[in-house]
Amino acid sequence: MTSSGLKDVVVPLPIQIVIDDVGWWTPTDGSAKDEPFRSGMPRAHVPADYAAIARLGNRLGMRPQAAMMLCDWDRDLLLRELPEATWMGRDWNHPWCEHPHLDEAAQILNDEADHLEIVVHGLAHEWWGGPTMERAEWANPEGVMRPRHLLERHLEVYAAILRRNGLAGEHEGLPPFFVPCAFRHSFGEGSDGIAGLLAQVGISYVSTPFSSMRQLATPQTDRIAIECGVMTVDRGGGSPSWKHVAASPPEAVDGPIIGLHWPNLLHQDPSRNDEVIDDWVAALTRIGQAPDRWLAPDTPSAWSQLAHVECTQIVQDGNVIGFDFTALDALPSTVALGEFVVKTTQRSPPRFAAGVHVLDSTWNPGGHHWLTRLAR
Template identity: 40%
Template structure:
């Protein structure tokens, strides 16, 4: 029988990236930094992107930026560093920071620049007070103009490296509060979330204990909405913040695998590859069950969190004796109103596993075309699909999820039926092919003349579409993305009898460039 679930999408979040001098100065009242006794350099940033590339993810690099400061702008914000107005960073600046910045631009599909802080703490007259955005221990919220100055300095340092608004990149859309001190209150215009949202942040992750103080209700035990952003509990996995080369002892069960920079690295950078092998194994095992998947990016992690927490799946009937076609109900009546903007136009990912006698057949198709599968529904559309993984699990993306109940049939029997897609009848509809490193999919609309695929691209990423014939023309309708090249493989043996179109698409904004890719299926007059 088909096994079907709404999986949690797991994102990797790496704190305290950005320090040049790794060693702690905490005992003398300075910053804790990365807690390791060496200089941090470009190889330590590149290691994050290597892991992202191997797993098809964009790990968050939660950045502390004061030691990137080329112009000593931190001196204009005395509460941001231990040196205050006497801040002088000239001894730390060198080619290392320019090389690290280039990694964020050139390897954008495999790393996300996330806001953590300027100097991680709050200093008053040389005294360190935890932490930069809020002091949970003292229940102190810093004056709003002071906090806004920290945001201004953070973004100004990004601009020093052509990573910020001045170079056409949005400010970071994700944030991790320093020392996990966060004041959550949907009714308070001076809460941490209100400040972050004003700065352009949409997604926040932090442990929901210790320094997390919430004064308004959460939407779920591990997440809540505040001032237009979503805050998710990252839990605690027991990994020491200052230990090299360390993976958690237990698989991650929540949506966030939160670690610190040294955990991902070797003390000797030439041995980073050994540590990455451990992390590839750990995260692959985390996603090996039917209940979890690896998030391709933060937006997918947070959107899928909403679906996995507030949409229930119930099987109502088996269509055939072998259980290869089933009727299910997706109940989305409990999706909070605050989540509707986030989920609108985004696919819900289901994870399914075919009956045992079908899994071997599915494996034969891997890399050569997607095994046949159809979805029948009056409200939902199948728009994306992955190849089965080594354990036989497969992801399918459904468009059209709105608040309410949705009935559908998922049919994994070969060559069964047709799908109706917005006025056009296809024996097997065009589908976006989900592969590692491909761009973020929002939606796909189909008619007899064209496909319109709404995507978000980080740097240069592929978009793969299964089609019966090559399109007559490919365009980015909004002008924000550029299709650099295209290739059509006319037939995928053993799959759905479809060819595969591969587009390589480029966008400038490292925080994601959104546009619609139009494929004209008929000759353009």
Template identity: 30%
Template sequence: MNKEDLFCIPHSFLLVVDDVGWWCGDDHRYKNGPSRSGIGRRHCIEDYKAIVEIGRSLNMRVKCGFVVGEWDRCNLLAKVRNSNKHGALWDNASQLDPQIDEVRDLINSSKDYMEIALHGVMHMFWTDEGIMKYAEFYQTCEETGKNKMTPPDIVREHLDAYFEILRQNGLTTDIKSFIPPCFRYVYSRDKDQLSAILSEYGIKYISTPFSSMEYTSPEKPEGACVENGIITVDRTNDLIPWDAVDAQTPDIIKKSYFGMHWPNFLNKDPEKNMETVARWIKYFEQYKNNFEILPARDNAIGSTQALYKRFTNLSFCDGRMVLDFSEVDAQGAKDLDGTLYVNIVNTINPKADEAVDLKIYEVHENYTTYKVERRKPFASKAVISFAG
């Protein structure tokens, strides 16, 4: 039997859902508006119950890319540059959804199963002339065809407005994660890039498909990386079109984050949402007992696990598994959690050295998931000995 069949640092699986927060589900790009969720109806509390049900089935805090513009109770966005097509005439306060308070209460009471992630005030960028451009934090530079960042002062205006609208509604402002609208993003450790500003606002994690991500580093990152203290994880390409309603489940398993858009597990008739949800719950059952996959409890665990997966040097010699964390520590993640997870077959009885604590996290039919906690001060290596 190969050593890869005996133990591994599993890939982190986290469900990530974009475009939560919209009330109007209509795509208005044809008239200079945002794409929204594209579901073609208004969203309602049943759509949020669907998220909670999937999260409960996975025992996971589903990462929800949340757009706040249509929650603006005080017409704040009338004063925020480049945030919407109406400019100073923005009026959302007169058309708040009647379920807004009920949904707010559901979100606040469901924190065990859903987690708000920053996804913009209105997802797009409107020029000073009122023309919509993709996307809120990066647009295409006409000269180079590359992503050009929204000016830093306007970025901060949008971020300030985002958190203020959350406060208006009594929603949590303890937001630790960012999902780039339209996947327009540039990975960079430079201090003049978006990640540096996001870190000022407490963002510690980013996830986006690396296939569409631009970068300023000499080589394109793989799997997971760190920029300005933030752990950025490859969500990999979504398997479902963004506007597919009541989508069919795929026939493959992803060994990565699983990105979706809100309508994918909703129904045109919200009363039938749970029929669609049941299909997706059945699909995700496959991820619960897979030797190579860790269903992460939340985004912090998933991001940290992805970083350890990417940079831990794992070797095996004389019945011992050696974990070398030197490269992990060298990445410079802010407040790096010393916890990772390993899967070991049940025919082995593992014992750890003094560098880590080793605890059973979950027992499966053929293997056990162990929680590995590095003791402080962090040692660069840890050894786990095997006995049959």
């Protein structure tokens, strides 16, 4: 928030990029025959499609979220143990078990770990616990969580597939990030609900549109919902169609998340993926130059920054910038919220009151502002 007395001091809105349905190798929308919607890409996916995400992150100095579907990565057919997880039930099989693309893509994901985040999304996205496919894997169309004991197994198998493909990275189990399939999700059930389950396995960063989230309690702010230590951020709306190949980047960004699906960033010809990515880089670089926007380097930074945007008040004492953290401190216990950034447009370096210390401060000539990273 910006005080009325300090028009040249802003806690800028963070921007994180969330890319759903990364991980499908077979792209075909099979929903008409009780199979997953998949990515909808009109060509097969190739390792270059993973390199495209890394290029986006590398050129922007960010780690976009790659929300991954893993059934096509199941080398050992573990999903036969979860008949409700696929359309084949206990007869689960697929053609990618020994395909060299898996090793090639895994190498890219590991080599480019500084430029993307692997995010828990799902196994096959939907639910086959009855005679026909239902949306979605983690909750039904009303947002009611699927049976907890089955979801615990889904998460265990998800972690096992990551490990089998060498994608567990620094996380022994699951990465701490989650995007619910089809945005079927709920808030307000405490330890008995999905937040309790996610917290149990070490997931603490979630995003989904609040407009489609089943709400049994009121979120703490318009864009933040915290329970069981899990911080869920409103993804908002207005995204390109999930099947839209090479979508045009936005002119402006009004929320903390740019919600995309994998085809939006890809070209029909994979050798031309860079053309699509470079258009997005140019647009987002311009947006990030604005005094009230900030391209967050990763999800923890974005979530912390958003909490300060929603809760922290700027106060003025002469030429010294101070902060009132009363509303921030009133939030329930959650992820680390100690660091945030401010942008100041006066040419002289900013000065700050006691209560924060400067981690670094740089002048951005393109945006005509100081970007200062602070810690409480």
